[in-house]
Amino acid sequence: MTIQDDETLQMYLEESLEHLADIETDLLAIEADGADINEARVNKVYRAAHSIKGGAGFMGLTNIKDLTHEMEDILGRIRNREIIPNPDIINVLLTAADALKALMNDILNSNDVDIADQLQALRAVLHAHQEQVEAPSPPAKAAKAVKTKTEKPSPSPPEQDKKSDADLSLAFPDGRETLSVAQHLVADHLEQGKSVYLVCIDVAQHLRARNRSCSGLLEEMEQTGAIVGANFDLQPSAELDEGWAPDMPTLLFLFATILKPSDINVLFEIETDRILELRNDHRLYPIDGEPLPEEPTDRPDTASLDGHDVAPDPIPSTAAPVPAEASGNSAIVATHDMEDMPMEQVASARETAAANGADKKSTKFEHETSLRVHVSLLDQLMTLAGELVLSRNQLLQSMASTDARGSETAGQRIDLITSELQEAIMLTRMQSIGNVFNKFPRVVRDLARTLGKQVELSLEGQDVELDKTIIEAIGDPLTHLVRNAVDHGIETPAVRQRAGKNPVGQIFLRAYHEAGQVNIEISDNGKGLDGRAIAAKAVEKGLISEEQAKVMSVREKANLIFLPGFSTAETITDVSGRGVGMDVVKTNLDQLGGIIDIDSEAGKGTTIRIKLPLTLAIIPCQIVVTGGERYAIPQVNLEELLRIPANQVRKRIERVGNADVVRLRGNLLPLIRLADIIGVQPLYTDPESGEQKPDRRTTLADRRSKKSAAIPAEEMAAVADADAAAPSNPTDDARHGKDRRFHAAGALNVVVVSTGAMKYGLVVDHLLDSEEIVVKPLGRDLKKCKGYAGATIMGDGRVALILDVSNLAQMGGLTTVEATARASEVAEAEAEAQRAARDKQSLLLFRAAENEQFAAPLSLVERIEKIKRSDIEKVGGQRVMKYRGGSLPLFSIDQVASVGPLADTEQLLVIVSVVGGREIGLLAIGPVDAIEMNLEIDGTTLRQTGIMGSAIINDHTTLLVDIYEIVQHLNPQWFKAPEKTSAAAQEAATILFAEDSSFFRNQVKGSMEKEGFRVLEAEDGQIAWDLLHQSEQAVSLVVTDIEMPNMDGFTLTRKIKESARYAHLPVIALTTLAGEEDIAKGKAVGIDDYQIKLDRERLIRSIHGFLQAAA
């Protein structure tokens, strides 16, 4: 070996690895191109192989040189269109690339590695090609004359011929059928690096039962290899009729192909014990891995296989397919019975996939030791370092001269520079997530191939950048999730077709930034999770009780797969591949400060969402105090801070079982006290003396006071309750002193944190600021303290511990599952609250007369101007004011409605909104307030022109102003023009309108009818769906509310868009609050547009837009 100096070698290595990284993607692309060869792409790979080869020759790396030489050869022929790339050829090339990578990783010993297999496989491809060229089979390409091929004297080395022409007698262990074939024929194929298999096919069971024809099978076999021998008269498939069948029940083939044992069954799809591999020693081996125990045979040239019962049977009995499936590391439990592919085959395919070394390699994420940083970034760092030095000098000087102001400025400068420096250094560590994502096309392809599935992977957001350490650590969990999606998520093509899906499954991998975090989504459109099966398994494993399972939501059930002990993986060694359950994935992500959540719909697919911090080194944290010590809670986990005033503690905190919960916006949030979990004494500051005193409340709802005569009876009862709840507390002597229950110090400080699927409140003594902290690891003696994620140094030099909220929850006995008893109630309340939240209205409250409260939809209000009465001018019978260089027409409610006249005050408010395409102002007086609430609107009692209805807001009857109506009533001419044209264009178009609130239904219906549309009303999605079917009039557009009982707007839209008959209908969703999440969800199901309720003008415009587009 003439290896040059280290530096040259290093450069060569780096360059070659870069080439290799591209080769993989390019090869996959070439495979996708198929016969339609993209020359530039092939050229690129060719050149990459060539330059690796060149360098290797120079360095004396013979193995690398040989390997690349063969690759180059094949690529050259692909480029010249002599070889048409097919998955098998690409497979060989990919394996070679893997081998290359392995060689590169240990380059100094690369020459000692045995690469014969790869070389042989590569040469086999070339040979096969040459044979094809030589074989005289001009027009009928399919009829590659099996006979000619098998009997053609092959260019094998002479000694091979000499050695034997003896026949090889092959039989299955049960001895049913035997087959004789000339040894040299077999030897030829083995020589070319092909694998030779003995295959036994039962005509009735394997072919007829599946509608496969014998000739079809033969044709497929000819395309992928050569039939060396058979137990019947072999004819080229092209000469056979469609219905031809040999007159025997079982067919026995000796079949030579480049397919690997792990892949061979893709072709036959039969039980794995019906295929045996014939190896160089002329013995038969089962294809599912383990070689048979070597037993000395008396007849070495008769391949026999005694007792295949002895062979390790990786196939679980068919009798119990579900446990077999479940006991794998399957995160996704599903029933396989309906699947076309027999269970054991799937299992064996998986086994082989696991055994496949190449598989492992491709998914291993190496740690890189060097990084490329852009020079401009380095320059920036240098500049900042310079600045820092200057500021330090300045600081030192001003300190020396005790110049307080000077040091202050210098301090500020240093503060600024440090932040910039931190950011710049962070940037150097940032790497795009594409580094991880780009490995997945290969992973998916290989796995899909082994499992006989068709999967398409789309990637999005490869540019999203994350810290190097996170990129490195995220690889394995992500791989696991992607593999799961292929393995358990996507069904086999046959099953998909039967379910009416595209046989090609989709996996979508997406990364994006949101709120200072990186989100990664892995979704597939496979069969989804079977919540019931998961829950059943968890019950069976004793992880949850049946009662718990009963009350769990679908989402909670799905999240059960993250429970430790759910998957029964026995080996946790090969993290990158099999044998790891989802709990390990979750643990890995927890370590990164990430959050994982799973969302699945049976039959539709699964989406897994991961949230990750951008970096691990410096994280923003909320600082809290308990028991006199400070603790940091990472902002990632922080949802909100909650302070329950002393006088509401009793009202809002309830005790369910032996746990406290707090009512938070209609939800029940479990509470745990930090002091209890970590076992410290909570402290409070005595409001009178300012001293720190131990807080002795045994339950959160307790007050720190002793009963006194002043306390009303109900309060006394409450105290008694609290005592009953904590009977272990012998007396309440501790609660001496003054009643402080209404004092601020009695308030509870709650940090609402979330750990993926679960949210809970952590009760602490005090809340401090939010700070950016530097994470430092804890010593080994403290590793066992699960409650901490690390430590940090605070501004005063002292150390604070960083809390690990998910472990704290566990320590507090608050795992998602254990909390379930209570969570069922929470979940229900939450669902209710969410519904309510979605239907919430944002309203602007104002007054016109002193004692009449009005409200207008906030979404219609552009802005509010404060004016003086003297600003109003009366021109041409219309009140106007100067506004942004124009005249703003002013109206007041009492002009149209019989309400109190506008109050006679000097200060007025003008509520500016846009009606009929122009700005108008509504005169009002304060106080104004914006509220968000779920309204019970009465649309009849107080209805009059300009008032759409009334509702009770803040204990006042409030009139809801209809700004359109006011303007329309006073200036009808503004609205005429558009109405006519539209009415002419779409005469009496019929609109289907679904809305559960009768108030909104009437409102929106009215405005649509005014436009001349015919409106079919429906109270919910189900009724709308039925109406759509029954209606005699052709519906031209659908307008729907989102939140409705029975069937919501999303479901309705999905049904419409999925039915062939109605898919063309535009769907406009009406919502009160259009969150981005909702809009995205709506888009996904096919909602064409979102409009805000009560913004009728836009709605009408949108309707017109769609109808015109349709016309």
Add this chain to the structure above:
Amino acid sequence: MKTGMDKARAGGTVELATFYVGDALCGMDILKVQEINKIMEMTQVPQAPDYVMGILNLRGQIVTIIDLGKKLGLSSIDVDESSRNIIVNSENEYIGLLVSQIGDVVQADWQKVERPPANIGGLQGTFFKGVFKTEDRLIGILDADRVLADEN
């Protein structure tokens, strides 16, 4: 630091930093000692093993302070004027040992070091590498790595 000790074992001398745990006089290869300080402003770690006094910030490093008395199975060390933290580097990690008092640095001839008895002043013999006799006292040479090794 093993090499230092090995060299010493081969026949050289070794400098021992001596200190008291309760009444027992112990020593440790001085090369193992990073520094000695008396910062007692520690942060308590609730739920930590009882021999952990707390953690403190040593110029940006988080150091776990261990009550050597408790760790060796004696009564815990009273924090007073004379108590000190001996910061040692054990398995690439800084750990502080809280001791009652610091003694002199003693030159020990490795050849005169004797095998530890089963018990030195109430301390388990297994924690010691040997015993060195000065004119008036016995110094137990503490095997810091052993003392600090994980308990399981």
